[in-house]
Amino acid sequence: MSTLDYVVLLGTLVGIAVYGMWRTRSSGGLQGYLKGDDSIKWGTIGLSVMATQASAITFLSTPGKAYDDGMGFVQNYFGMPFAIIFICVFFIPIYRRLNVYTSYEYLGQRFDSKTRYLGAFLFLVQRGLAAGITIYAPAIVISSLLGWNLDLTIVLVGALVVIYTVSGGTKAVSITQRYQMGIILIGMFVAFAMIIGNLPEDVSFASALSVAGAMDKLEVVNFSFDIEERYTFWSGLFGGLFLSLSYFGTDQSQVQRYLAGSSVSASRFGLLFNAVVKIPMQFFILFVGVMVFVFYLFEEPPVFFNQATLDVVSETEYAAEMVTLQERYASVVGERAVAVRQLALDLGAGDESVIAASKERAVALESQALAVRADVKELIGKAGEDLEAKDSDYVFITFILNYLPEGLIGLLVAVIFAAAMSSTASELNALGSTTMVDFYRRIAKGGQTDAHYVLVSRILTAAWGGLAIFFALYANLVENLIEAVNILGSLFYGGILGMFLVAFFVKSVRGTAVFVSAIISQLTVLIMYNTLEIGYLWYNLIGCGLVMMLSYILQMTVFRNGGKEEQA
Amino acid sequence: MTELDKKKQEPENAPVFGSWRRVYWFVALFFVVEVIAFYLFTQYYS
Structure with a gap:
């Protein structure tokens, strides 16, 4: 990177963080610190909701995933619009009416x-680990490519997030996310334009699309009922529905975003905005990855994208x-480039038999290239057990x-880090708030002043930041990073969601039954994940269903004569 | 819905389309249109 790139990178990241702190320099009490004084539009x-969900992993892994597997990953988000509608109808009015933090x-x-503690505990475990991955993901990729010190990168990025999140609380998180998301969207459109601009002059955008289709990269929807396939319309719709219901409805890092709204309408409309734009946005990011694939059909790609590993x-x-x-590999991709260029020409000419022959040759050479990879x-x-043999996050x-x-280059690296910081900020903000409200305020101290609680919230947020940085320093690259986060979420979210759905809709079930059911179902899901080959999205549905079914059965049998529990 | 959830309903208007029900229908229909578009896209380029 040049000096100009470093100026753009540091100016963008530090500038947004400083602006966020300056705008929230006069944030008041606990209500202001944890809920932004209910004033966010x-x-x-x-x-803010979009920036929380879209971490650096989204912008590193998703294009890499499309480069390898095509567009099918977008189906993962198919359940999200319906989950958000459900949350707008049932969850938001209740949360706001009860004025919960x-x-x-x-x-x-x-x-x-105990049920409250269990829900909060599961969230802290799952989100605490995810926060580490959120910081680690961009740091490992970018530091290895640019030769930066990994530990220093993790500490600097983590520290910057901790400073402004601790300083300004929820409001600072929301304000900085607005500008971070702006930079992210601008950066991605610029990257897309540059990819298209870098295609060979005789290959039009339409030809590039046709070539991508011929190479099987543009299959967006797959209606297969095979439960072992990771991404299908059905797993996305049903598994994704439960994943999104749990993520947007019960995960404090998201709930805190919309509870800061100035009204029920603001909370609902902010979420619904995501129900509409998220799928097209994911489609676009995947499409960028497919265009990178097409670009590298004409240019020689590295045989392995992580140069540090090759070294x-x-x-x-x-x-x-x-x-x-x-x-x-160089020989095969050279031949492949000639074949693909011929395919692009033949697709333009429109002779089906000639196209079929060209396609067959291009696909055969692509298979050879994949075999070499x-x-x-x-x-x-x-060569080394510790070496990561996947490179999709580096593409x-x-x-x-x-x-x-x-x-x-500086702008796009800023995009990656801005995304990491925006997600981490929400996570730390939520981890600090949950520890403060659900544990500290109830267990350790009662009846303290507002200023005391704000101070403790700041300390807890900083402590979670330190822990996330610690996790990041000791993390190892795990499969594809975005999948690692989704798998982690899917294993825990189903059970948490089940507890909330029982709370909302099954009047007869009491705390002890749902508490025991949640523990049994969590253990069952973890055992199933380690022994069976089921697409991970289904664990959202399985965990949720188990909690709902078991809690009802236990309430009707074992805990039938149980008295009314203590409310908290 | 449990008793705790039924205490009070806040009256509010949707900022567009006149009611929240219509806003939800819009989101659902938008999704259906998206899936149809994706399906046609997949078919065209396969």
Whole structure:
């Protein structure tokens, strides 16, 4: 990166953080610190909810996923619009009427203290781990490509987030997210324009689309009923519905965003904004990844996108074998480029039999290229057990660093870090709030002043920030990063959602029954995940269904004569 | 809905389309249109 890139990067990230702190320098008591004085408008809520969900992982992993597997991942979000409608109808009016700070307060009011603690505890475990991954993801990718010190990158990015989140609370988080999201959207459109601009002159956008389709990268919807396929219309609609219901309805990092709204309408409209724009946005990000794939059909891509890993292999006994594979790859992708260019021409001409022959040749060469890449990954695995043999998270950023002009590289790296910071800020804000409201205020101290609670909230937020940075420092790259976060969420969210749905809709069930059911279902889900091959989205549905069914059965049998529990 | 949830309903107007019910229908129909568009897109380029 050049000096100009560093100026753009630091100016963007530090500028937004400082502006957020300045705007919230006079935030008042606990209500202001944790709920932004209920003053946030729907537009800011909408962008804040979007920025919370869209972490750096979204912008690193998603294009890489499309590069490898095409557009099918967008189906993951198909349940989201219906989940948000459900939340607008049932959850938001209740949360706002009860004037709760956290969603788990509702569990306490509806059931009892232990159920509230369990819900809050599951959230803290799941979100605490995810916060570490959120910081780690961009740091590992960008530091390895730019030669930065990984630990220093993690600490600097984490510290910047902690400073403005601790300083300004919920309002600072929402205000900074508005500008971070603006930078992210501008950056992604710029990247897309640059990819299209970098295609060969004789390959039009329409030809690029046709080539991507011919290479099976544009299958957006898949109506297969195979439960082992990760992304289908049905798993996205039903599994995604439960994942989104739990994420937007019960995860404090999202609930806190819309509870800060100036009215029920502001909260609802901010969320519904996401119900409309999220799927097109994900489609666009995946589409950017597919266009990177098309771009690399005409340019020679690296045989493996994580250069740092290749450098390590080159120091081992497998170096010569790697060089051979790289030479073979260069030869295959060279032939592939010629075949794809011919395919693009033939697609323009429209002769079906000629197109079929060209496509067959291009696809065969693509298969050969994939086979070489598979050999490279196998060799990397042999060269070192600690070496990560997946490179999809490095695809998009490699393109940015190699093909974008000075200044824009800084902007796009800022996009990645802005996304990481916006998500982390929400997570830390929510972790601090939940620990404060659901544990500290109830267990440790009662009847203190507002200023005391604000101070403790700041300390807790900072402590969670420190813990997230610690996790990030000791994390290892796990499969595809965005999937790691979604898998982690899917294992916990179903049970939490089940507790809330029982609270809302099954009047006869009391706290002890739902508490025991939630623990049994959580253990069951963890065992199933470790023993069965089921698409992870289904665990949202399984966990939720188990809690609802078990709690009803237990209430009707074992706890039938149980008295009314203590409300919290 | 449980008793705790039925205490009081806040009257409020949707900022567009006249009622929240219509806003929800709009979101649902928008999704259906999206899926149809994705399906046609998939078919066209497969």
